[in-house]
Amino acid sequence: MTLREAFGVVALVIVLQIFIGLLLYGPLQASSSLDIYTILVAIALMAAVAGGIASVLAFIFKKYSTERAMRVVLMTLTEDERRVFEAILRSNGRAYQDKLRRELDMSKSKLSALVKNLERKHAITKERYFRTNVLKVSKDFLGE
Incomplete structure (x- = not known):
């Protein structure tokens, strides 16, 4: 409601x-x-x-x-997807993809694939920001 x-x-x-x-x-x-x-x-x-x-x-x-x-x-996330999602949550629901890659020590391609999966599951949204992406937890999880 x-x-x-x-x-x-x-x-x-x-x-x-x-x-x-x-x-x-x-x-x-x-x-x-x-x-x-x-x-x-x-x-x-x-x-x-x-x-x-x-x-x-x-x-x-x-x-x-x-x-x-x-x-x-x-429950539906893999271990790596959960690590990415929780890292975004820890950064107040908003993180830059390049900083997240360094923080989690992942390759660009692996993180891109994980971000794509999370986006497909509607857990996060991705917005282009210059040469990187801003990853945000979707509004469903923030209660907005």
């Missing part, structure tokens, strides 16, 4: 509460002791509760889906 979806849930609750409030205050006249202020307070409370629940669910779902995606991808 994204933040946009959470706000959608809150908006839906507000619309439903307004509709119910108008029914109670208008044609149904459920109670003569109900005034518009009481109905507006009830709508505000329900919206706050729904917003809180939606926010907590969005946070939990986002965290869980990120962790699960990372575990699944890490």
Whole structure:
């Protein structure tokens, strides 16, 4: 659940509460002791509760889906792919390919093949930067 979806849930609750409030205050006249202020307070409370629940669910779902995606991808990686991926993670999710090659002591061709495999598995993204590449952990793993 994204933040946009959470706000959608809150908006839906507000619309439903307004509709119910108008029914109670208008044609149904459920109670003569109900005034518009009481109905507006009830709508505000329900919206706050729904917003809180939606926010907590969005946070939990986002965290869980990120962790699960990372575990699944890490299970499918070879030992060398895992070394490359973890080295990118250690460098705050962004690393230059030439520096990574020296750090991991790998040949250019081997690292290029590993980067290509990681990119195909959607674990990282690669952007050209002058004579090297910038390797970034994909947004699925960063929770963005």
